[in-house]
Amino acid sequence: MMRNFSHLCAMIPSHAVTRELIEIYFSEANWYFALLEKHYFEKLFSSCRGMEIVRLVGRHDPIITAVQIDIMRALWLKNSSRGREAWQVLGGAIRMAQDLGLHRQAKVIQKAQSPLEETLDLLWYDEYKRRLWVKLYSWDSHMAFTLGRPRAINSSDCTIVPPLDRDIPVDPAKTIPTALFPHEPPSSFTPHLFQYAVCQQIHEAMSLGLHRSHIEDYSPVETIHDRILSLLNNLPPVHRLANPDTSWDSTHTHIPKQRQQIATAAHSFLVALHRPHSKTHVASRNAAIASALSILDAQERLFGLMATQYSNIYALSVYTVDASIFLSVATLQYPPSDPALAERIDRAIEKARDRLEFTKERVSLADSALKILKLCHLKKQSQPQLQFHAPGFAVSQSDQIGENAASGAMRIDGTSASDSVQVHIPSAMSNFEPSQIDNAVMFDEFILSDFDVESWVQQMGLMNGLDDY
Template sequence: MNSAPRPRQRRRLILTCVECRKRKQKCDRGQPCAQCIARGPESICIYEKFKSPNNAVARASSKSTESSPGQIQDRASPSLLQNAHEYGYSKSDAFSSMGILTKVISGIDEVTPSHRPAAPQIRSKLRADYFGYVRRLPSKAHCEFLINMFFKDVNHFNGALDEVFFREQLDRWWATAYDVILKQGPDALPLDQWYFPALIFQVLAVALQFLPTPHGFLVKVLKFTSSQTFTELSKEYSDCGEGLSILIGRPSSTLVAIQSSFMRDFWCANAGDLLQAWNHSGRTVKEAMSIGLHLEPELPSSSKPEELLDSLWMNELRKRTWWNLFVWDSFMALELGRPMFIDLKKCTVTPPIECEIPPDRLKRVPTPRSDSDPPIPLTERILRLTISRRFAEIRELESQGSVPQNPEKVKELHDFAVKYREDLPAFFRVTNPDTRWDDSCPFVPTHRELISFLTDSFLMALHRPYIFTRSKSQREVYNCALAILDSQDRLFQFHRASSTQWFVGTTFPTFDAAVLLAVVLVSNPERYHAAFSRPYQSLQRALERLRLIGLSLPLAKSGSEILESTVRRVVEAHERAGPSDIVSTELQLPGVLGEQYPAHNAPSEMVSPDVEPWHFEVKPSEMEWTAQNPEFFDFDFSNLEVPMPLKELLLDEEMAALPAGMDAYDPSFWPQPLEQPGLPDISLEQPGIMNVADNSFWNFLVGYPTSFKGDSL
């Protein structure tokens, strides 16, 4: 009788997470893996324990784990892959070279289980630094005051955060964070909790930027000294949040880390540092893409209703965060003349559902808002997203110069904006708006003006390259600039009455529209001579706003100085066109928010679909105003760079760094091309921003009065 031993059954190592094994999908063994990142939420990425005393790999892994007492309990990356992120590999790409290597090495190097996303590995000597940052957070009472103010008065401007999710994370932080840090060290915190104090710092910093003047005494105890301003305190908090994020490290970014970075972008813009805001937003976008926010999350397949609903709402939060980044990126690029960081062709994520995230989200399914329901803050964001998707097409047209290769494309975008305005909900229309929600939804009046500005800004940006090559485009820029200035005046009066320090929100649109309006008036004064008092008063009110804001915002002060010089040139051009006594020094302010809008403020009456073929003049001699102003005949309008006043405002800020005695408005002191001598030693991240060519619109505008010296009116 044969008693041959039975063949031993082969036991395979289980290297995939539970969700990937269930779905029969490839798992990259990440913490969390790429599949769970794309599916969301990341907390479902769990690895089962594998115990086999006869398995050499398990013994080696256990020995390796026990020999590293300073490491956290979660599964760390294999030793060969510890610094893989330094080569720029994305953790969300399972099919890159490093992604494939990770899957191979993971099965050999270690199989230690994990039950939550791995926290970043921070050395013991840095734990004191982490705790030092956390200790700089204000007391819970002061934090609650500023956080309440942020969600009441600020968050609706850009929808950066969701209050329900933030409150849940905040409660967990107050309940457990300090005890865990003191007793076990920060390594014991969940991954999102690592970054959460950085997000708190950014929220406090932005709240202080918008702090109403009467409420200052409630938080003055937070100042280090009595002489410290709230602006300085805001910067201190924002720098703490940024420093804490850098201390933790970028490679292990989570959704909370992205939100904190986005809030830093918002803070930089509010502080007037547009260059820093644009550069930092590029890093935010890259980090968001590294965790797959630009990809459509997969539907969860949990059998438990609460887990399913939690995943659905988390997917909504991820979508909102990503599309907020896109709206921010597209608008910054359009206004500053900078490249966009986000390419829609590489994004598969769909827009979010227009609904509020309820406190009892684990019992409710996301349901879109009906037309009869009151508006919510997300309503404005979705409308903004609709038009922001077309900004990239305007940027492409700008690269073609003042004579587009396809004029029909310009016409199509123009008609799109007109139709967009006509289809706006009644409560967002500027002409005869539905104001029934204005009291119950205090954000609606502000959002109405923001949507109005966005639409007029879209049309103004579309037509600004053709100010000198198409007569109707010049008229569109004129009308849109007036509408924007009136809208910004109403916004400024509203926020000034409420004592909200929202300076940046009116500084940049005001400066942009005022300078473009001045360009039109200087280039063709005869056309607008009869009705000059209308644009002149708008320019005077814009100048007054910038002067008032300039007391708190240096960038606005620079803008007021530039605009003051520009208005003088406008007046000189008007006087050259002929004598007139219609210029009134009495400023007539537009109606405040909620009142009936004057007829001249109704953009729908000014801008309409153009059914005629679009014609662009190529030669200066074909332009009607060059015959009236012979001095313009030699100016190469067809090669004039696209007018971008905000870009020029930043240029003026950089010119302030030049040696004393140099006049920023004297063309002889403009920076020379690189191959010519006399180039000032100014280092910028964007080469060419300081390059003011002979045919720049700023050179044209600044040099206008000098070209008429010696002429009689």
């Protein structure tokens, strides 16, 4: 065991290389993931030994560092198209966090003999723990809703107060935790609080059974849709999507990207909310189409804002894949009655294909999705007589509100084909001849509550019939 321990220690990068990797993560990635806080990370840096060393030493008692190790590992697995493993590791992180009581609001009381600085440090550390729990809650909720999997967290068990919408200071012992003042720089945590608020709606939607088709009362779907639009409309001016305050954009360069992150988070949920009802309720079909378009618009902007060296980030492909394939399948079954809308959808899908073409060498999901999108395109081309004549859909004015609000612009899920799980393959795609694809069957299977488009795309990519497309 000691030989293995020494071997693993020897494999850790040099201090200089490790420091460079840390700086890259915090400058280029943490704005998106918000899984670590620089101040507390630096305090623990000297004790970092890697996942395998933690395993060798053993985890007899859960600690916050172990929770962070697992959530960072889940992030890496997800970004490597190993979604099922990521989901399992995330479950372990949640259980450790619950064992630590991160889901319950702690009481921080200043003792008579304690200096103020010590109390302030404790208050900010409590803030730090609540932020970690918020990220766990958000990941668990979104994965459960979009993949049809059980939730590991029950909202009624959680008593934490939402974190402040401001960054943790460089020296917490000298700063009183308060809301931002108007003259202060904007918070980088706003998108993550927004995602947390969206995920609270996810919990309510799942409790009401809205993730299943053929619900008895449709009105809760409309209610939750309106709440998401309200959340978008009440964002701080710097992060709002319509007519934002851009005065900080030049000095805080991640803000424009975070706007697209917010739009993606909102509309990926709205697509998931409306997808199961899009056959029986035209309003849901319209809303899902509008939100899918908003996702593609946001992803196009985000792709343009991020340097090409980050094109292998999974989130830049997975949302594009989900939205573009949904649009392709939906419009095959329900061709738009409005030529302008049909043209807009075609243009959005074409741009999505261009982005996936750019990333396919480094993201296997993109390559498989491209083949499916081309197959759907050939199917559409083989039936030109359907264009503009079959009963279709038109995006209503109320749906345009959400679309306009989200024209600025993430999801932690996924199951790869290598995970050795049974993946449902739509029978409509069992024959790879475009003329033989059954539009109605394909649409029906795509809107099943437990249908995982990401896993399906990965599995389809392994089938020889798609290699011709």
